[in-house]
Amino acid sequence: MTSPRTSSAAKAVSPASAGPDNSNGAMQSIMHELRQFAPPVDFAVRAHVKSFKEYERLYHQSIDNPEKFWGEQADRLHWFKKWDRVLEWNLPDAKWFVGGKTNLCYNCVDRQVADGLGDKLAIVWEGEPMREGQPPEVRRLTYRDLQRETAKFANVLKSKGVKKGDRVTLYMPMVPELAIAVLACARIGAPHSVIFGGFSANAIKDRVEDAQSTILITADGGFRRGKPVPLKDTVDEALSMTNLVKTVIVYQRTENPVKMTPAPGRDHWWHDLMRDASDQCPCEPMDSEDLLFILYTSGTTGKPKGIMHTTGGYMVHTYLTSRYVFDLHEEDPSELYWCTADVGWITGHSYIIYGVLPNRVPTFMYEGAPNSPGPDRFWDIIERHKITKFYTAPTAIRAFMKWGDEHPGKHDLSSLKVLGTVGEPINPEAWMWYQKHIGGDRCPIVDTWWQTETGGHMITPIPGATTTTPGSCTRPFFGIDAAIVSKDGQEMPPNAGGFLVIRKPWPSMLRGIWGDRERFVKTYWAEIPGFYFAGDGARRDPEGNFWVMGRVDDVINVSGHRLGTAEVESALVSHPAVAESAVVGMPHEIKGTGIAAFVTLKAGQKPSEALKEELIQHVGKEIGAIAKPDQIRFTDALPKTRSGKIMRRLLRELAHGGEVQGDTTTLEDLSVLANLRQSEEA
Numbered sequence: 019m020t021s022p023r024t025s026s027a028a029k030a031v032s033p034a035s036a037g038p039d040n041s042n043g044a045m046q047s048i049m050h051e052l053r054q055f056a057p058p059v060d061f062a063v064r065a066h067v068k069s070f071k072e073y074e075r076l077y078h079q080s081i082d083n084p085e086k087f088w089g090e091q092a093d094r095l096h097w098f099k100k101w102d103r104v105l106e107w108n109l110p111d112a113k114w115f116v117g118g119k120t121n122l123c124y125n126c127v128d129r130q131v132a133d134g135l136g137d138k139l140a141i142v143w144e145g146e147p148m149r150e151g152q153p154p155e156v157r158r159l160t161y162r163d164l165q166r167e168t169a170k171f172a173n174v175l176k177s178k179g180v181k182k183g184d185r186v187t188l189y190m191p192m193v194p195e196l197a198i199a200v201l202a203c204a205r206i207g208a209p210h211s212v213i214f215g216g217f218s219a220n221a222i223k224d225r226v227e228d229a230q231s232t233i234l235i236t237a238d239g240g241f242r243r244g245k246p247v248p249l250k251d252t253v254d255e256a257l258s259m260t261n262l263v264k265t266v267i268v269y270q271r272t273e274n275p276v277k278m279t280p281a282p283g284r285d286h287w288w289h290d291l292m293r294d295a296s297d298q299c300p301c302e303p304m305d306s307e308d309l310l311f312i313l314y315t316s317g318t319t320g321k322p323k324g325i326m327h328t329t330g331g332y333m334v335h336t337y338l339t340s341r342y343v344f345d346l347h348e349e350d351p352s353e354l355y356w357c358t359a360d361v362g363w364i365t366g367h368s369y370i371i372y373g374v375l376p377n378r379v380p381t382f383m384y385e386g387a388p389n390s391p392g393p394d395r396f397w398d399i400i401e402r403h404k405i406t407k408f409y410t411a412p413t414a415i416r417a418f419m420k421w422g423d424e425h426p427g428k429h430d431l432s433s434l435k436v437l438g439t440v441g442e443p444i445n446p447e448a449w450m451w452y453q454k455h456i457g458g459d460r461c462p463i464v465d466t467w468w469q470t471e472t473g474g475h476m477i478t479p480i481p482g483a484t485t486t487t488p489g490s491c492t493r494p495f496f497g498i499d500a501a502i503v504s505k506d507g508q509e510m511p512p513n514a515g516g517f518l519v520i521r522k523p524w525p526s527m528l529r530g531i532w533g534d535r536e537r538f539v540k541t542y543w544a545e546i547p548g549f550y551f552a553g554d555g556a557r558r559d560p561e562g563n564f565w566v567m568g569r570v571d572d573v574i575n576v577s578g579h580r581l582g583t584a585e586v587e588s589a590l591v592s593h594p595a596v597a598e599s600a601v602v603g604m605p606h607e608i609k610g611t612g613i614a615a616f617v618t619l620k621a622g623q624k625p626s627e628a629l630k631e632e633l634i635q636h637v638g639k640e641i642g643a644i645a646k647p648d649q650i651r652f653t654d655a656l657p658k659t660r661s662g663k664i665m666r667r668l669l670r671e672l673a674h675g676g677e678v679q680g681d682t683t684t685l686e687d688l689s690v691l692a693n694l695r696q697s698e699e700a
């Protein structure tokens with residue numbers, strides 16, 4: 019492995035060069051494209067926040083007296099016992115709604131049934147057809163259905179010994195049962211750890227062991243492009259490397275043959291256990307600060323961090339951002355909201371399930387690819403289901419652009435009212451295309467900046483109120499004190515690049531890293547003392563709008579998926595032919611950021627096309643397909659400074675230089691370049 023790197027991102031990268039790995043060209047284009055879009059008047063009329071003035075009034079209230087603001091918001095939801103204090107803040111530890119007792123499953127499901135809305139739709143789901151030629155499968159679940167199913171599955175979990183506080187691992191396809199399992203965990207106070215279905219057996223094993231989870235929920239598979247993805251096989255492989263897991267529950271989705279019970283009594287079919295389960299299971303009153311879930315995300319070292327979110331603050335923040343940012347209206351019977359993320363990421367947690375359901379607006383879930391059976395799959399879904407709010411990632415938008423305007427053009431998208439984007443900076447070209455071809459120049463676009471750690475939206479337009487400019491995520495949400503600062507915490511003047519920080523606690527902030535207090539303090543609170551350090555570089559324009567440039571640390575956003583370059587490096591050096599590797603981001607037309615890997619081989623190993631392919635597949639196997647390098651470059655040695663540090667900036671420059679010329683399997687001699695750079699800098 020390369021020399022272990024600690025997170026001293028802020029020291030290593032000057033703000034001016036912030037975001038070297040997120041080179042989707044956003045910054046250059048921003049300079050040419052400063053067109054502004056005022057919120058459409060007819061939209062503003064019925065929006066929750068009707069003008070920028072109103073946004074500013076609420077924003078100032080929320081900053082001047084956060085306890086009053088958030089207390090009033092929390093009052094809209096159900097509490098078994100009201101809190102004693104809204105906030106207790108001992109940097110870096112926040113406690114929100116201290117002493118309050120609530121349950122997130124209750125607020126997502128039971129509260130609606132109790133208020134007479136049991137027959138209202140909660141989840142609309144569409145999956146790929148079970149067999150070729152059949153129509154796609156559609157399922158509709160009301161709040162009453164969801165109450166029954168979550169209660170039953172909660173009883174199943176209890177019958178397998180799961181108690182409040184026990185971590186339950188989920189590795190599932192995008193089916194309603196994933197939402198049911200998540201909510202069932204919340205119902206009984208068992209924190210979930212959802213692992214994205216694209217991760218490898220190794221990744222599952224690491225996460226299960228880190229969370230010390232003894233129960234895992236999975237499926238025989240999920241459909242993608244007409245083929246079952248064999249999830250259970252991957253679980254079996256993961257569990258052959260650890261004997262921690264005593265119970266595996268398998269939902270049958272595909273009829274893909276699977277092996278059950280390699281170890282006696284371990285594996286059970288979901289439907290067998292559900293058959294006899296009682297549908298009565300009251301929601302456990304949870305302390306506001308009880309752990310709701312752990313979600314693993316990449317950092318600057320090889321080991322992913324288990325980000326911890328607790329109950330009360332996360333609930334209120336995701337509820338309120340869903341309401342305002344997507345302008346959700348429970349009284350509007352046509353409202354149908356669709357977020358295309360996977361529940362395996364924070365976006366799916368917060369904006370498919372937890373934030374949306376308490377708003378009493380149905381959430382649409384989709385299982386499958388955006389271009390199967392055809393490149394108009396999403397537009398066909400929007401037309402048939404009459405989706406009103408649509409939330410996706412810039413990388414998807416860039417792919418749609420490439421596939422051609424005619425695909426959305428064939429469909430009636432007039433039901434759409436708000437379009438959202440998340441996950442990485444959006445280049446103005448993609449923004450403009452989205453606005454025109456999907457939004458019909460009619461729908462406000464909300465470019466939402468936030469992170470796994472922040473739990474919910476932090477900087478985002480409010481449709482109806484905020485004037486938008488392509489490429490800018492505009493203004494902080496209510497209660498969010500965001501700023502751009504220098505390394506010593508001084509606020510930067512307008513347009514000057516700096517570090518994006520949050521200066522005051524917010525309800526859905528992470529409460530820690532599971533099992534690693536030191537890393538929590540060091541990563542987020544030590545870089546710029548006193549403030550939450552986001553790891554992004556940004557600037558603020560003279561009007562006060564934020565422009566996020568990208569990460570300033572060794573994290574990259576590949577197709578909006580967060581990866582640590584060190585993770586990919588560890589995967590590469592675990593291959594027997596590799597001596598050393600250094601991974602950096604490179605511009606990529608669709609992914610925004612692609613992965614370039616510089617590799618030195620062990621003595622006796624020869625570079626070849628076959629070895630390249632083998633290394634790419636190896637990374638896929640070690641981490642998951644999302645981490646496969648786009649480019650492998652063999653070099654005789656990695657360029658290093660005299661003190662032995664890898665010259666990452668030089669590698670980034672090389673990776674930004676486009677395709678490698680000539681025979682791609684020849685050894686590059688980077689030491690010459692390194693020497694040159696050293697004498698330049700001397």
Ligand code: WTA
Pocket residue numbers: 315363364365439440441442443444465466467468469470471491552553554566568569575578579580
């Ligand atoms: C990036 C995803 C620019 C950013 C919710 C952040 C964005 C990282 C935006 C978090 C945006 C997310 N504009 N960059 N609107 N949204 N990012 O934890 O670099 O998967 O730090 O959370 O994505 O990624 P994560």
